[in-house]
Amino acid sequence: MEEIVRAIEDSLEHFYIAINQLKKECETLRMEVQRLEKENKWLREQMPGKSNTPVAYKEGQDALARLYYEGFHICHMQYGNLRTEGDCLFCISLLKK
Ligand SMILES: [Zn+2]
Incomplete structure (x- = not known):
């Protein structure tokens, strides 16, 4: 019985570490998306022919x-x-x- 509990605890710990890793990756991705959105907006503003000329x-x-x-x-x-x-x-x- 104790062994099973220990095994579950181990798994939970691994699971917890994996979740934290995922959270970090999510945060990195979120920041990357924000950066790309800003860059995209900037690039759109630089595009020629924004006024009347196609x-x-x-x-x-x-x-x-x-x-x-x-x-x-x-x-x-x-x-x-x-x-x-x-x-x-x-x-x-x-x-x-
Ligand atoms: Zn000519």
């Missing part, structure tokens, strides 16, 4: 600008052709939109 539109414009500065036409007349005579007024008017 991000996709802005990215499209950037891609066009990059294409233009790499030496290609982005205007309707000669889209995709190499710019051989320097700046193109049609392209530039598109970039300024």
